[in-house]
Amino acid sequence: xxxxxxxxxxxxxxxxxxxxxxxxxxxxxxxxxxxxxxxxxxxxxxxxxxxxxxxxxxxxxxxxxxxxxxxxxxxxxxxxxxxxxxxxxxxxxxxxxxxxxxxxxxxxxxxxxxxxxxxxxxxxxxxxxxxxxxxxxx
Amino acid sequence: xxxxxxxxxxxxxxxxxxxxxxxxxxxxxxxxxxxxxxxxxxxxxxxxxxxxxxxxxxxxxxxxxxxxxxxxxxxxxxxxxxxxxxxxxxxxxxxxxxxxxxxxxxxxxxxxxxxxxxxxxxxxxxxxxxxxxxxxxxxxxxxxxxxxxxxxxxxxxxxxxxxxxxxxxxxxxxxxxxxxxxxxxxxxxxxxxxxxxxxxxxxxxxxxxxxxxxxxxxxxxxxxxxxxxxxxxxxxxxxxxxxxxxxxxxxxxxxxxxxxxxxxxxxxxxxxxxxxxxxxxxxxxxxxxxxxxxxxxxxxxxxxxxxxxxxxxxxxxxxxxxxxxxxxxxxxxxxxxxxxxxxxxxxxxxxxxxxxxxxxxxxxxxxxxxxxxxxxxxxxxxxxxxxxxxxxxxxxxxxxxxxxxxxxxxxxxxxxxxxxxxxxxxxxxxxxxxxxxxxxxxxxxxxxxxxxxxxxxxxxxxxxxxxxxxxxxxxxxxxxxxxxxxxxxxxxxxxxxxxxxxxxxxxxxxxxx
Numbered sequence: 226x227x228x229x230x231x232x233x234x235x236x237x238x239x240x241x242x243x244x245x246x247x248x249x250x251x252x253x254x255x256x257x258x259x260x261x262x263x264x265x266x267x268x269x270x271x272x273x274x275x276x277x278x279x280x281x282x283x284x285x286x287x288x289x290x291x292x293x294x295x296x297x298x299x300x301x302x303x304x305x306x307x308x309x310x311x312x313x314x315x316x317x318x319x320x321x322x323x324x325x326x327x328x329x330x331x332x333x334x335x336x337x338x339x340x341x342x343x344x345x346x347x348x349x350x351x352x353x354x355x356x357x358x359x360x361x362x363x
Numbered sequence: 364x365x366x367x368x369x370x371x372x373x374x375x376x377x378x379x380x381x382x383x384x385x386x387x388x389x390x391x392x393x394x395x396x397x398x399x400x401x402x403x404x405x406x407x408x409x410x411x412x413x414x415x416x417x418x419x420x421x422x423x424x425x426x427x428x429x430x431x432x433x434x435x436x437x438x439x440x441x442x443x444x445x446x447x448x449x450x451x452x453x454x455x456x457x458x459x460x461x462x463x464x465x466x467x468x469x470x471x472x473x474x475x476x477x478x479x480x481x482x483x484x485x486x487x488x489x490x491x492x493x494x495x496x497x498x499x500x501x502x503x504x505x506x507x508x509x510x511x512x513x514x515x516x517x518x519x520x521x522x523x524x525x526x527x528x529x530x531x532x533x534x535x536x537x538x539x540x541x542x543x544x545x546x547x548x549x550x551x552x553x554x555x556x557x558x559x560x561x562x563x564x565x566x567x568x569x570x571x572x573x574x575x576x577x578x579x580x581x582x583x584x585x586x587x588x589x590x591x592x593x594x595x596x597x598x599x600x601x602x603x604x605x606x607x608x609x610x611x612x613x614x615x616x617x618x619x620x621x622x623x624x625x626x627x628x629x630x631x632x633x634x635x636x637x638x639x640x641x642x643x644x645x646x647x648x649x650x651x652x653x654x655x656x657x658x659x660x661x662x663x664x665x666x667x668x669x670x671x672x673x674x675x676x677x678x679x680x681x682x683x684x685x686x687x688x689x690x691x692x693x694x695x696x697x698x699x700x701x702x703x704x705x706x707x708x709x710x711x712x713x714x715x716x717x718x719x720x721x722x723x724x725x726x727x728x729x730x731x732x733x734x735x736x737x738x739x740x741x742x743x744x745x746x747x748x749x750x751x752x753x754x755x756x757x758x759x760x761x762x763x764x765x766x767x768x769x770x771x772x773x774x775x776x777x778x779x780x781x782x783x784x785x786x787x788x789x790x791x792x793x794x795x796x797x798x799x800x801x802x803x804x805x806x807x808x809x810x811x812x813x814x815x816x817x818x819x820x821x822x823x824x825x826x827x828x829x830x831x832x833x834x835x836x837x838x839x840x841x842x843x844x845x846x847x848x849x850x851x852x853x854x855x856x857x858x859x860x861x862x863x864x865x866x867x868x869x870x871x872x873x874x875x876x
Contacts, residue, residue, distance in 0.1 A: 245659070247659045321655055343658045343697070347661075
């Protein structure tokens with residue numbers, strides 16, 4: 226943990242909340258290749274613990290369907306609540322859910338962007354996240 | 364002789380005495396007369412005074428009389444008018460009297476005829492009295508039958524599973540059945556004679572009450588045709604203020620060409636809504652399940668091809684590219700299947716807004732630039748000026764136009780022509796996509812819009828496609844109130860049509876309103 230805290234000072238940290246193991250590994254590899262530090266969680270509960278313990282999360286990669294009782298929307302709702310100290314962390318939702326009501330809910334709750342997993346190259350998504358982290362005001 | 368003169372003197376003295384006596388008489392008489400005359404003169408003065416008074420009174424009276432004469436003249440005139448009116452009235456009375464005479468005559472005729480008829484009727488009455496007894500028996504029987512039938516009908520109405528309400532032309536409840544009572548928690552006697560709209564409030568999803576004028580019932584009773592908007596569910600409020608989603612049908616009752624009331628049947632669709640919700644969630648979950656392994660293959664193939672886990676030989680690259688391509692096709696197929704299932708389950712969220720179709724088309728053309736360039740397609744387009752905004756869901760329209768354009772480019776050989784035009788025709792916007800491509804075989808025209816169908820000629824050419832695109836396009840266009848059709852060989856001014864490449868032209872019309 227301490228290691229990560231130090232690294233956080235120079236490199237950006239991305240919290241990846243995804244429960245599919247093969248995908249997590251691919252995402253992890255690609256993110257690290259792009260110079261980002263990766264923390265992975267499979268449930269909302271786990272993700273919230275990490276947020277609590279590691280103060281320096283710079284971005285969140287979030288899937289919709291997760292292990293456990295909460296899904297991605299629950300996570301965003303908790304993060305974006307008025308009293309939350311993590312309101313400002315940009316959330317990139319990368320999911321395969323087809324429901325447009327879900328997509329609308331995410332956007333309304335204030336996520337940075339929504340990607341349909343199967344419609345994007347991994348490289349493409351990561352480049353956009355990186356670009357945002359480097360120039361957060363654009 | 365003296366005797367004679369004395370006698371004469373005596374005579375004369377006597378005559379003078381007599382004369383003096385007569386004069387005295389006369390003088391006395393004259394005195395009397397003078398006195399009398401004086402009196403008379405006095406009297407005359409009085410009389411003259413009286414005459415003067417009388418004359419003055421007469422003058423006043425004369426004046427009064429003149430006025431009276433004037434009044435009388437007026438009165439006389441009025442009397443004349445009245446007399447003339449009376450004359451007219453008398454004339455009218457005469458006319459009426461004559462008419463009455465005629466009527467009296469007619470009455471007499473009628474009375475005579477009635478007398479005849481009365482006699483005939485008396486005879487008939489006798490006959491009827493006989494039949495009446497037989498009829499009475501029959502009527503009793505019939506009444507029993509009708510009462511039974513009525514009881515049956517009422518039992519049927521009462522037991523209709525749907526809620527039933529019958530209202531008169533003012534919207535007041537005349538009849539409700541048991542299901543109505545049960546669903547709404549209201550008793551018949553609480554609602555009979557009261558306005559349906561008042562007694563059963565209706566609200567939309569957000570809890571906003573539907574006002575009287577907007578109620579379907581109000582519109583149907585005023586003769587308007589009402590088309591229910593299935594995307595906007597309604598709720599009825601029960602007596603205990605709870606609510607439930609409802610599907611209702613209201614139809615007018617027409618008697619003799621006039622609307623005399625309406626009948627409404629409605630159902631509690633809580634279960635159906637729950638099923639709908641379950642269906643949407645199923646589609647959502649299914650799409651996730653299908654796409655997850657596809658994403659996995661996608662990204663791993665991508666990383667292998669990018670050399671992220673080691674160098675890749677050109678041969679390996681070729682194979683990996685096939686894997687990647689195959690996977691992409693699967694993704695396309697899953698996407699299309701998802702769209703189809705959403706269309707069929709009716710869970711496609713349609714959000715119409717005023718859309719600039721020309722701009723949308725231009726964006727699509729932009730997205731096709733790469734493909735067009737790669738195949739060196741001669742692309743042209745023409746958009747009429749002043750095409751109005753169409754009320755349509757832009758993301759769905761985007762899908763449809765994209766599909767038609769991609770097809771045109773995909774199914775046209777290198778160097779061929781593709782053209783997109785948008786024009787205006789009375790109340791429609793006309794979109795045409797034409798090409799000089801492979802065309803559609805005549806014997807397969809009827810199947811083109813069916814699911815998963817791909818014509819033989821394009822399958823021979825090894826082009827890729829899901830066979831779902833046109834089915835989806837047709838669903839979208841028809842859902843938006845438009846029409847789609849095609850011709851192949853395409854009758855287009857593109858020219859250069861050959862036997863081998865007869866070309867195709869797809870036509871789409873969309874209503875403006």
